[in-house]
Amino acid sequence: MDIxxxxxxxxxxxxxVHFLFVPLTLGLSILLAIMETVYVxxxxxxxxxxxxxxxxxxxxxxxLGVTTGIAMEFQFGTNWSYYSHYVGDIFGAPLAIEALMAxxxxxxxVGLFFFGWDRLSKEKHLAVTWFMALATNMSALWILVANGWxxxxxxxxxxxxxxxxxxxxxxxxxxNPVAQVKFVHTVSAGYVxxxxxxxxxxxxxxxxxxxxxxxxxxxxxxxxxxLASVLSVIVLGDESGYELGDVQKVKLAAIEAEWQTHxxxxxxxxxxxxxxSEQRTDLAIKIPGVMGLIATRSLDTEVMGIRELKQxxxxxxxNGQEAYALMQRLRSGEAGExxxxxxxxxxxxxxxxxxxxxxxxxxxNATAAEINQAVEASIPKVWPLFWSFRAMVAAGFSMLLLxxxxxxxxxxxxxxxxxxxxxxxxxxxxxxxxxxxAGWFVAEYGRQPWAIGEILPVHLAISSLTAExxxxxxxxxxxLYTTFVxxxxxxxxxxxxxxxxxxxxxxxxTESGYPISTPSREV
Amino acid sequence: xxxxxxxxxxxxxxIGVLLIGFAVTDGFDMGVGTLLKVVGRNDLERRVxxxxxxxxxxxxxxxxxxxxGALFAAWPPVYATAFNGxxxxxxxxxxxxxxxxxxxxxxxxxxxxxxRSRWDWGLTIGxxxxxxIFGVAFGNLLQGVPFQFDDYLRLxxxxxLLGLLNPFALLAGLLSLxxxxxxxxxxxxxxxxxxxxxxxxxxxxxxxxxxAALFVLGGVWLLWGIDGYQVTSVIDTQGYNDTTGKIVxxxxxSWMTNYSRFPLLWLLPILGVLGFVLCALTMKLxxxxxxxxxxxxxxxxxxxxxxxxxxxxxxxxxxxxxxxLTMWDATAxxxxxxxxxxxxxxxxxxxxxxxxxxxxxxRGRLNEQFIRDNDKALx
Numbered sequence: 001m002d003i004x005x006x007x008x009x010x011x012x013x014x015x016x017v018h019f020l021f022v023p024l025t026l027g028l029s030i031l032l033a034i035m036e037t038v039y040v041x042x043x044x045x046x047x048x049x050x051x052x053x054x055x056x057x058x059x060x061x062x063x064l065g066v067t068t069g070i071a072m073e074f075q076f077g078t079n080w081s082y083y084s085h086y087v088g089d090i091f092g093a094p095l096a097i098e099a100l101m102a103x104x105x106x107x108x109x110v111g112l113f114f115f116g117w118d119r120l121s122k123e124k125h126l127a128v129t130w131f132m133a134l135a136t137n138m139s140a141l142w143i144l145v146a147n148g149w150x151x152x153x154x155x156x157x158x159x160x161x162x163x164x165x166x167x168x169x170x171x172x173x174x175x176n177p178v179a180q181v182k183f184v185h186t187v188s189a190g191y192v193x194x195x196x197x198x199x200x201x202x203x204x205x206x207x208x209x210x211x212x213x214x215x216x217x218x219x220x221x222x223x224x225x226x227l228a229s230v231l232s233v234i235v236l237g238d239e240s241g242y243e244l245g246d247v248q249k250v251k252l253a254a255i256e257a258e259w260q261t262h263x264x265x266x267x268x269x270x271x272x273x274x275x276x277s278e279q280r281t282d283l284a285i286k287i288p289g290v291m292g293l294i295a296t297r298s299l300d301t302e303v304m305g306i307r308e309l310k311q312x313x314x315x316x317x318x319n320g321q322e323a324y325a326l327m328q329r330l331r332s333g334e335a336g337e338x339x340x341x342x343x344x345x346x347x348x349x350x351x352x353x354x355x356x357x358x359x360x361x362x363x364x365n366a367t368a369a370e371i372n373q374a375v376e377a378s379i380p381k382v383w384p385l386f387w388s389f390r391a392m393v394a395a396g397f398s399m400l401l402l403x404x405x406x407x408x409x410x411x412x413x414x415x416x417x418x419x420x421x422x423x424x425x426x427x428x429x430x431x432x433x434x435x436x437x438a439g440w441f442v443a444e445y446g447r448q449p450w451a452i453g454e455i456l457p458v459h460l461a462i463s464s465l466t467a468e469x470x471x472x473x474x475x476x477x478x479x480l481y482t483t484f485v486x487x488x489x490x491x492x493x494x495x496x497x498x499x500x501x502x503x504x505x506x507x508x509x510t511e512s513g514y515p516i517s518t519p520s521r522e523v
Numbered sequence: 524x525x526x527x528x529x530x531x532x533x534x535x536x537x538i539g540v541l542l543i544g545f546a547v548t549d550g551f552d553m554g555v556g557t558l559l560k561v562v563g564r565n566d567l568e569r570r571v572x573x574x575x576x577x578x579x580x581x582x583x584x585x586x587x588x589x590x591x592g593a594l595f596a597a598w599p600p601v602y603a604t605a606f607n608g609x610x611x612x613x614x615x616x617x618x619x620x621x622x623x624x625x626x627x628x629x630x631x632x633x634x635x636x637x638x639r640s641r642w643d644w645g646l647t648i649g650x651x652x653x654x655x656i657f658g659v660a661f662g663n664l665l666q667g668v669p670f671q672f673d674d675y676l677r678l679x680x681x682x683x684l685l686g687l688l689n690p691f692a693l694l695a696g697l698l699s700l701x702x703x704x705x706x707x708x709x710x711x712x713x714x715x716x717x718x719x720x721x722x723x724x725x726x727x728x729x730x731x732x733x734x735a736a737l738f739v740l741g742g743v744w745l746l747w748g749i750d751g752y753q754v755t756s757v758i759d760t761q762g763y764n765d766t767t768g769k770i771v772x773x774x775x776x777s778w779m780t781n782y783s784r785f786p787l788l789w790l791l792p793i794l795g796v797l798g799f800v801l802c803a804l805t806m807k808l809x810x811x812x813x814x815x816x817x818x819x820x821x822x823x824x825x826x827x828x829x830x831x832x833x834x835x836x837x838x839x840x841x842x843x844x845x846x847x848l849t850m851w852d853a854t855a856x857x858x859x860x861x862x863x864x865x866x867x868x869x870x871x872x873x874x875x876x877x878x879x880x881x882x883x884x885x886r887g888r889l890n891e892q893f894i895r896d897n898d899k900a901l902x
């Protein structure tokens with residue numbers, strides 16, 4: 001593998017492992033706040049025990065979230081240095097704001113959440129928990145503003161003098177429709193993850209006939225919260241589909257294996273085997289009209305197919321060659337009259353010109369064969385997107401079914417009388433993670449070949465390193481992360497098995513964090 | 524509001540503030556972590572040490588994350604060049620940092636002594652290695668780093684991990700490690716009692732003096748042994764960022780230019796040395812609050828002195844001095860600096876406020892009895 005592929009692999013691995021922990025943190029933090037609210041409002045100590053027990057599992061997960069999160073921030077600089085140089089002006093800002101506005105608050109309050117029980121009044125501790133949850137969600141907002149900009153770079157412009165993208169409108173970056181839709185979709189997916197986690201473990205207790213009072217209440221909260229969240233994920237997922245139809249046509253076409261444009265409204269391919277070499281989908285089962293509705297919200301707008309998109313890309317690549325040549329002249333100061341004006345006309349295609357630099361040393365004079373290569377590579381591979389998207393949707397709808405049933409039985413106050421439901425809940429434990437990982441895969445793999453959509457191709461975004469250097473760190477990270485994940489999962493099941501009674505949360509209600517009076521104060 | 528020149532200067536100050544914030548808060552965590560096996564002789568003692576920082580380590584670490592983020596946003600070329608250039612050094616730091624959250628949270632979850640001992644090592648490595656490498660990085664910045672840019676400002680970096688480990692950089696690394704250790708020892712005197720307190724005072728007062736000596740030695744070395752950088756062309760401090768368009772001269776003694784122009788600046792390193800000495804003295808006398816404050820001041824002065832010495836340089840290049848990054852030409856656009864400045868003005872005071880509140884809520888000393896009484900709820 002070359003350095004570009006290794007760098008991508010390292011980023012994909014670290015990001016996907018990081019996102020094993022993030023959604024659970026997002027969801028559990030809100031669930032903890034809800035449980036503690038019930039405790040403060042009703043005064044029933046069992047809800048405090050619930051907050052503490054689920055809080056302990058939250059802590060085990062949170063630690064690895066922090067660990068893998070640091071890697072994310074370092075990596076843009078270490079492995080994507082041209083990217084960082086080229087777009088740091090815009091991309092760095094949300095990351096820094098995330099730290100200042102959200103991560104600081106979350107990390108400071110998490111200490112008080114765990115150790116402040118006896119040092120804060122009930123209400124103050126509850127406020128700590130809510131602000132911690134709120135900060136976690138704010139954190140997601142800024143990260144997704146950054147990610148949304150990579151998908152759909154608005155509010156910025158290349159400055160030829162500095163060879164860097166510069167911010168032109170912060171409001172556009174913040175209110176980027178892609179970022180907004182991604183934020184609500186991702187955060188809701190986190191809530192679903194937290195809800196499935198609590199629901200599955202509670203179901204296991206109920207199946208074993210243990211911790212009944214505790215598990216039943218947890219089950220009830222998780223099923224109500226879960227149903228609301230999963231509905232929100234699905235509705236907002238549909239909204240994402242609409243956004244894609246609007247601004248990321250390539251990704252949409254690849255997800256749907258839409259090889260060519262069909263008459264509107266386009267059909268949705270429920271199942272099929274995408275055949276890359278023949279550019280068709282074998283054994284396709286199609287539902288007429290649905291995709292057109294999702295992607296365009298109309299019956300008479302076409303959804304562009306891959307063949308037509310490639311044609312469009314070819315034109316933009318040719319324009320991009322001109323833009324590249326003009327950029328060279330403008331930067332070297334040899335520009336003639338009218339060059340600046342012409343550059344303004346074609347500058348939006350400069351990124352497409354840069355795609356050629358993977359195949360040609362002389363972008364402006366690339367051969368027809370090289371242009372063909374660039375055109376072919378301008379669409380990501382279809383089958384991985386087609387399948388991971390369907391995996392995500394299938395997992396999402398299974399969870400919708402799960403939560404609907406769980407809430408129904410919970411309202412009737414007898415979930416433990418339906419062991420099949422409890423088993424369904426228990427075996428659904430991996431579903432939210434499958435959905436989250438598949439969803440991120442669709443979002444990021446579907447962005448290829450771009451690091452910044454239509455602006456900077458991935459092959460240019462890398463650092464000045466050798467493939468061996470990246471391979472070395474990739475292996476090291478692989479070994480470390482695998483070890484950490486094994487330890488984390490072992491601890492998680494260890495404490496889940498012990499349960500609230502085994503962990504001393506039920507008998508001993510006085511255990512605490514810190515003493516109110518300090519043991520001594522002498523100098 | 525402000526013009527571009529002022530904003531650039533303000534951001535140079537702010538990056539310094541973030542680094543100081545990191546040193547003063549996460550510095551003591553890393554110091555305590557480094558001392559874990561030295562000062563803590565048994566499990567209970569180590570738990571006292573760990574729990575003294577348990578509610579705060581995570582918030583403290585965000586200073587580092589924020590400094591990284593601010594560098595990315597305010598000085599993108601510096602972030603890109605430094606993180607790419609110091610690849611293996613930063614990866615090692617990262618691997619060490621991985622161990623910290625896990626060691627804190629997982630260590631005391633099981634009773635097994637081998638498990639706990641492993642995580643104690645994890646915490647020690649996770650604290651000492653980053654502390655050392657940060658110093659090594661600054662030591663290399665002062666000497667210049669082998670990089671240059673091509674026509675499209677793509678970075679070319681020529682150097683490896685071993686090149687970073689030169690004698691001057693190692694001295695700087697040792698200084699940063701020991702100043703964190705001193706600061707950690709000062710923290711332990713604030714938060715513990717009995718033997719632990721006595722031992723940390725003994726170690727801290729020694730390392731504070733070594734810090735003073737290393738700081739002076741480093742200064743002397745810099746004065747006579749290391750070439751400094753100076754921009755000889757006119758810098759357009761209001762203009763666009765022409766990173767490669769200036770002329771830079773490299774010569775012995777150039778790092779002293781700012782001091783000869785503004786002799787008052789000598790107060791900064793002097794204050795630093797005095798801070799370390801005062802810290803050692805107050806530790807001996809058992810004046811723990813003063814010891815903690817003076818070690819914080821001393822560390823701040825080390826950071827400020829480094830910045831002032833190099834000003835306006837941030838990352839000098841040995842390969843092509845004209846391509847050196849300065850705080851005038853390696854900055855983000857005016858709009859980004861402006862927005863980020865507003866964000867900082869709103870949120871940094873808030874951060875200081877709730878951080879102070881969390882320390883206030885968790886005030887007081889810890890002892891072994893307390894750990895025994897709250898065995899399950901503590902780290």
